[in-house]
Amino acid sequence: MNFNDNAYIYLRKKILNWEWFTDVNTAHFFIYCLLKANWESGSWKGIDFERGEFIASLETIVNETGLTVQNIRTAIKHLISTQELTTKQHGKYRIFTVVKYDCYQQPNTKPNNEVTRNQQESNTKVTTDNKRNKEKEEKESNKDLINPPLSPLGETGEKAPKKNPLTVAEAQEQINKMIDDSELSAELKIKLKEFVAYKRTIRDGYKSPAHFNSKIKDALTCEKQYGTYATIKCIDDCMGNGYKGVFYSKAYQYAKEKPKESFNVESFLRRFD
Numbered sequence: 001m002n003f004n005d006n007a008y009i010y011l012r013k014k015i016l017n018w019e020w021f022t023d024v025n026t027a028h029f030f031i032y033c034l035l036k037a038n039w040e041s042g043s044w045k046g047i048d049f050e051r052g053e054f055i056a057s058l059e060t061i062v063n064e065t066g067l068t069v070q071n072i073r074t075a076i077k078h079l080i081s082t083q084e085l086t087t088k089q090h091g092k093y094r095i096f097t098v099v100k101y102d103c104y105q106q107p108n109t110k111p112n113n114e115v116t117r118n119q120q121e122s123n124t125k126v127t128t129d130n131k132r133n134k135e136k137e138e139k140e141s142n143k144d145l146i147n148p149p150l151s152p153l154g155e156t157g158e159k160a161p162k163k164n165p166l167t168v169a170e171a172q173e174q175i176n177k178m179i180d181d182s183e184l185s186a187e188l189k190i191k192l193k194e195f196v197a198y199k200r201t202i203r204d205g206y207k208s209p210a211h212f213n214s215k216i217k218d219a220l221t222c223e224k225q226y227g228t229y230a231t232i233k234c235i236d237d238c239m240g241n242g243y244k245g246v247f248y249s250k251a252y253q254y255a256k257e258k259p260k261e262s263f264n265v266e267s268f269l270r271r272f273d
Contacts, residue, residue, distance in 0.1 A: 010104050010105065011034070012103075020082070029067060029072060036054040038051060048071075051101060055093050084099055162261070166208075168206070171206050172206065173205050182216050191232045191235050192215075192219055194235075194239075195239060221249070226251040226255040230249065233253050
């Protein structure tokens, strides 16, 4: 038989969903058939065979697969029933035909040519990747020569002055201004300022106003999606439980609740007059 040791087959990943894949003997025998099938027609001991066929006896298959005769017969029965395989007897041998063989091997293409082309493509890709990596390394090594790091000393040789970090109180003042300038509702602005003050009481006050932009965006997103009441309820619950952050994921639960009493900003502000 014309069997090329360097040949290969296509084995698609969808075989994992094949009905016989969990049947060890059937799956093993079918893969054996794919590997044994000839990629072109020919003749062996006066017996003609076509592409996708191979000739073997049960004894040969037993020796080459390690399966028993009964295992092989059962596997053949399974594969014939689902039209993956056909067989016909020829004396003491049997001709096996893999149905739709072209799905597992490119039609009219010698495997060795395909392997050679793939190897050439792989070598070309490796060479290209190595060249790119080398260019990248050279670029990185020359970066400091093109753009030398800034000296901590000024033109007069004196150290550049460092910016003093904001105190928690100063940061809170700027954060409150950011809240006032946001698109949040008046009720939610008051509640968010209350949360900022609460953070100071648990010694976890915000020290950088720039990082608070994301907090305002989260509150605004929650308010637009679930409403002011649900958003305020989330903030209240988190403060009540001593959390360091606000978990808006619970807002959908509170959105189903009906507020007992509408929040009046003017009456709330009168308390501080």
